Every structure is written in structure tokens, then in C-alpha cells.
Amino acid sequence: MSIKRVGIFDSGVGGLTVVKEVRNTFPNLDLFYLGDTARLPYGDKSEDTIINYSYKNTKFLLSFDIDLLIVACNTSSSFSLPFLEREFKLPIVGMISPGAALALKRTKNKKIGLIGTRATIRSGSYRKEIEKIDSKAEVYDASCPLLVPLVEEGFFDDEVTEIVARRYLKGLEEKGIDVLILGCTHYPVLKPTLKKILPDVEMISSGEATSLHLKEKFGLGESPAPPSKIKGGLRIFATDTGTHFKEVAEKLLGENIELESVAL
Amino acid sequence: MSIKRVGIFDSGVGGLTVVKEVRNTFPNLDLFYLGDTARLPYGDKSEDTIINYSYKNTKFLLSFDIDLLIVACNTSSSFSLPFLEREFKLPIVGMISPGAALALKRTKNKKIGLIGTRATIRSGSYRKEIEKIDSKAEVYDASCPLLVPLVEEGFFDDEVTEIVARRYLKGLEEKGIDVLILGCTHYPVLKPTLKKILPDVEMISSGEATSLHLKEKFGLGESPAPPSKIKGGLRIFATDTGTHFKEVAEKLLGENIELESVAL
Numbered sequence: 001m002s003i004k005r006v007g008i009f010d011s012g013v014g015g016l017t018v019v020k021e022v023r024n025t026f027p028n029l030d031l032f033y034l035g036d037t038a039r040l041p042y043g044d045k046s047e048d049t050i051i052n053y054s055y056k057n058t059k060f061l062l063s064f065d066i067d068l069l070i071v072a073c074n075t076s077s078s079f080s081l082p083f084l085e086r087e088f089k090l091p092i093v094g095m096i097s098p099g100a101a102l103a104l105k106r107t108k109n110k111k112i113g114l115i116g117t118r119a120t121i122r123s124g125s126y127r128k129e130i131e132k133i134d135s136k137a138e139v140y141d142a143s144c145p146l147l148v149p150l151v152e153e154g155f156f157d158d159e160v161t162e163i164v165a166r167r168y169l170k171g172l173e174e175k176g177i178d179v180l181i182l183g184c185t186h187y188p189v190l191k192p193t194l195k196k197i198l199p200d201v202e203m204i205s206s207g208e209a210t211s212l213h214l215k216e217k218f219g220l221g222e223s224p225a226p227p228s229k230i231k232g233g234l235r236i237f238a239t240d241t242g243t244h245f246k247e248v249a250e251k252l253l254g255e256n257i258e259l260e261s262v263a264l
Numbered sequence: 265m266s267i268k269r270v271g272i273f274d275s276g277v278g279g280l281t282v283v284k285e286v287r288n289t290f291p292n293l294d295l296f297y298l299g300d301t302a303r304l305p306y307g308d309k310s311e312d313t314i315i316n317y318s319y320k321n322t323k324f325l326l327s328f329d330i331d332l333l334i335v336a337c338n339t340s341s342s343f344s345l346p347f348l349e350r351e352f353k354l355p356i357v358g359m360i361s362p363g364a365a366l367a368l369k370r371t372k373n374k375k376i377g378l379i380g381t382r383a384t385i386r387s388g389s390y391r392k393e394i395e396k397i398d399s400k401a402e403v404y405d406a407s408c409p410l411l412v413p414l415v416e417e418g419f420f421d422d423e424v425t426e427i428v429a430r431r432y433l434k435g436l437e438e439k440g441i442d443v444l445i446l447g448c449t450h451y452p453v454l455k456p457t458l459k460k461i462l463p464d465v466e467m468i469s470s471g472e473a474t475s476l477h478l479k480e481k482f483g484l485g486e487s488p489a490p491p492s493k494i495k496g497g498l499r500i501f502a503t504d505t506g507t508h509f510k511e512v513a514e515k516l517l518g519e520n521i522e523l524e525s526v527a528l
Binding site: 037038039044045046049118145146149150152153155159160163164239240241244 | 504
């Protein structure tokens with residue numbers, strides 16, 4: 001099966017960290033991104049609400065005749081994947097399985113840390129996936145509800161973010177983890193801060209894990225073109241464009257974008 | 265006109281600070297509260313989205329045959345009041361006009377500080393209202409997007425909240441304001457922290473301002489009953505009940521509640 005057009009959604013701007021990684025690794029793909037900014041954040045909402053929003057997002061992206069869907073939101077991946085797979089007949093990649101596989105590949109002592117939104121942690125999605133592959137691995141998790149708003153506000157490398165992150169990570173540090181799954185697509189921009197707190201721990205991001213998964217499971221070939229030679233298109237939609245989405249999106253992607261509005 | 269049944273909505277739990285004040289002042293009213301938790305927060309969203317959500321919330325509360333509507337959300341009050349007043353034929357009380365009037369009543373030097381969400385500040389709603397009443401008053405404002413998530417996470421009196429609030433308030437302090445409008449119904453629980461930063465400044469809360477407005481403009485009489493003798497009913501609905509809403513709501517109200525779910 002030839003994959004040329006890929007739909008990607010997240011609750012907001014965070015999924016663009018996945019877009020960036022996928023676009024740089026597979027520069028010939030045409031990407032269609034939807035940020036559901038009118039209803040973000042998903043991370044503190046209930047299962048039914050998250051599934052309902054994910055369904056609507058997928059419906060919209062299907063109108064672009066996509067060959068594959070990436071659910072670039074760990075919260076949505078944790079709850080809505082089985083539902084979406086039942087409802088829609090196209091390959092769907094979530095964040096959980098690729099992240100779990102990459103963490104297991106990289107850990108040496110099998111003590112895996114996980115941070116995410118309250119909903120992602122509550123779901124137990126990563127834990128189940130990791131234990132399915134390797135029952136000896138231990139997972140230590142912490143929900144970090146304030147990290148998303150801190151990233152949305154641009155507090156990337158900031159005293160406040162560091163104090164908050166230190167509190168969230170305290171329990172994990174004591175367990176002696178050697179990898180940490182950044183179980184939310186907002187978190188990769190916080191790597192420098194997280195590295196200050198856990199300098200010897202390897203950070204696993206959803207973007208890297210997704211690119212690896214696309215190669216291994218879907219046989220997508222990397223293009224030899226350097227990132228500056230990106231040929232594929234990128235259209236970006238948001239359900240609420242009246243915010244500072246464009247500004248943060250351009251900062252995350254490192255390129256200028258044209259933001260399109262859609263009501264769902 | 266006799267007012268017995270009052271509908272109140274907010275994007276989430278914050279409006280309960282208004283409910284508490286109104287319920288203690290007018291203990292015979294029957295109150296119907298809606299927290300639009302499935303779509304919160306409103307404060308970073310666009311005008312169209314906020315009006316759309318406010319319309320749906322009002323429609324729902326009208327099903328309880330209410331005599332008056334309180335829009336207990338400063339962001340919604342800033343954008344949707346004229347629209348709601350055109351669409352619906354019942355008295356509607358927003359947060360802006362009562363808050364502006366109370367601030368002008370309390371200020372001595374006519375230098376008024378205002379904090380709120382990004383959308384509330386961007387709207388200029390308080391500034392316009394204050395200048396309409398007294399063109400000599402000066403308004404100094406600051407948007408404080410992180411305070412809502414900090415309150416939602418229970419960081420009421422916390423080092424992190426204090427650092428963040430100090431940054432937001434720095435500019436206002438330098439202007440010599442003598443009152444500060446807490447232009448978001450989440451903020452009253454932060455009073456102790458805000459008082460540490462601005463000890464000589466009087467804080468104006470939406471709840472107090474609303475109660476005063478109901479007395480002066482609608483002739484609602486205070487009941488002589490002490491708060492322990494509340495006779496009116498209180499029903500609380502949320503559009504997403506899978507969160508920690510109930511827990512935070514009971515903390516804010518100081519009473520146990522039965523939370524009802526509604527899909528809008």
C-alpha cells in the first residue's frame with residue numbers, strides 16, 4: 001500500500017512536534033493537520049468526551065482522502081483508538097504503541113518512567129502496552145496537568161516550569177528510571193528543563209517514536225532529501241483560530257504557516 | 265417582577281464563587297448552575313466560539329423556567345452579553361458592569377487595576393464600562409492566562425502561584441492602583457496570595473459585585489436568615505463530569521453536592 005497523504009490531529013498545537021519529525025523524516029508526504037483548539041485541552045476531560053471529539057476530528061480529516069491517520073495526541077490515543085479503528089477503515093497510528101516500543105528498546109534496567117496528562121495516566125494505556133510486550137518491565141508514572149498550559153504560554157525554559165516539573169518528577173527519580181516517555185506531544189519542547197532535573201535519563205518523544213513506527217510497520221522509506229528540500233504539502237486547520245495558535249505553531253515548526261479555520 | 269429561579273453558567277468551576285456569594289446573600293433563591301467543563305477554558309478562545317458556547321449554555325438553563333440569568337464568567341460576559349440579550353427575553357446579569365461599578369465606588373485615587381483571561385483583557389470590556397461611568401478613571405490591566413489552570417489544580421496558596429502572580433502584577437503595582445478587579449471568577453480563592461503581593465490594594469470580586477448589583481438593580485432583598493438556613497435549591501450540571509469537578513466544587517462551596525451530567 002502506498003501512503004502519500006497523511007491526516008494528523010491533536011487537541012491543539014502540541015501535535016506539531018510530531019508533524020515536524022514526520023515531515024523531516026518523510027519529506028514527500030502530504031500532511032493535513034487539525035488542531036482542535038476550540039475544545040482543548042483534552043487531558044482533563046472524560047473518556048466519552050475525548051472519543052466524541054476524536055471521532056469528529058477524524059471525520060474531517062477523511063475529507064482530504066488520506067491514506068493514513070496519525071492521532072498525535074496521547075490522551076486521544078489512550079481512549080479513542082479502538083473506537084476509531086472500528087468506525088473507520090484506514091490505518092491509524094496512535095502515540096502509545098510506538099512510544100512503548102521505543103522505550104523498551106532504549107531502556108537497560110527496564111525501569112521506565114512515564115509522564116502525561118491526568119487522562120492519559122488514568123487510562124493505564126502505556127502500562128498495558130509495555131506489560132504486553134515485556135512483563136518484566138516496570139512502569140512508574142506521574143500525571144503533570146500543568147505542563148500543557150505552561151507550554152501553551154511559552155514557559156519553555158523557565159524557573160516556574162522547573163519548580164513544577166521537579167515536583168511532578170520527584171517520585172520517578174527515586175525509582176531509578178533510565179528512560180522517560182514524554183507521554184504528551186507538548187512535552188518535547190521541555191526537554192532542556194527535564195534534562196536539568198533528570199540528566200542521566202533518556203527522553204522518548206512521540207515524534208521520534210512515530211517516525212520509527214512508520215518505517216518499521218508501514219515500510220515508509222526515508223527520503224534522502226535534507227529537511228530544506230521538503231516537497232510535500234502541509235495544510236494546517238484549527239477549530240478556533242482567534243488565539244495565538246499561529247505564533248506558537250510557527251515557533252514549534254520553524255516555518256511560516258497559513259492557518260485555515262474550520263467549524264466542527 | 266418577582267425573581268425566584270436563577271440560572272448561572274461558567275466555563276467550569278469558577279462561577280461557583282459567585283453561586284456561593286449569591287446563595288449566602290439571597291438564601292431563598294432556587295439556583296441552577298451549569299459548568300461547561302467539556303469545552304473549558306473559554307479564556308483563550310475566540311469571540312465566535314465563546315458566543316456559540318454561551319448561547320448553548322443559556323438555551324439549556326432556560327429549560328428550568330428561570331426568571332434571571334447570571335453569566336458568571338468574565339470572558340463570556342465580555343463578548344456574548346449583547347448577543348444573549350438580543351436572543352433571549354429575560355434579564356441577564358454579566359460580570360463586567362457590576363464589577364466596574366463596585367471598583368469605582370471603592371477607589372479613592374481612580375487608578376483601577378484589572379486582571380483577567382487573555383480574552384477578557386483583549387475585549388476591553390471593563391475599560392469601556394469604567395470610562396463610560398467616569399472618564400477620569402484610569403484602568404491598568406494585565407492578562408493572567410496561567411492563573412485559571414493553577415486554580416483548577418488547587419495551587420491556591422503556593423510558591424509557584426506567587427511567582428507567576430508577581431510577574432503578572434508587576435506592571436500594575438508600579439502604577440499605584442488602589443483597587444484590583446479580580447476579572448475572572450476563578451481568582452477569589454487566590455486573594456491571600458494576591459494580598460501578599462499587593463497588601464494595600466482592595467480586591468473586587470465578581471461574587472460580591474453581583475450580589476450588590478442584584479440588590480440595587482433588581483431590588484432583591486437579602487434574607488435575614490444566616491447562611492446555615494439556606495432554603496433555596498441548588499442544582500449543579502456539568503457538560504463533562506468525568507473530571508475532578510465535584511471535588512473542587514465542594515471545596516469552593518463548602519457543601520456536598522450532587523453533580524448532574526448534561527450533553528450540549
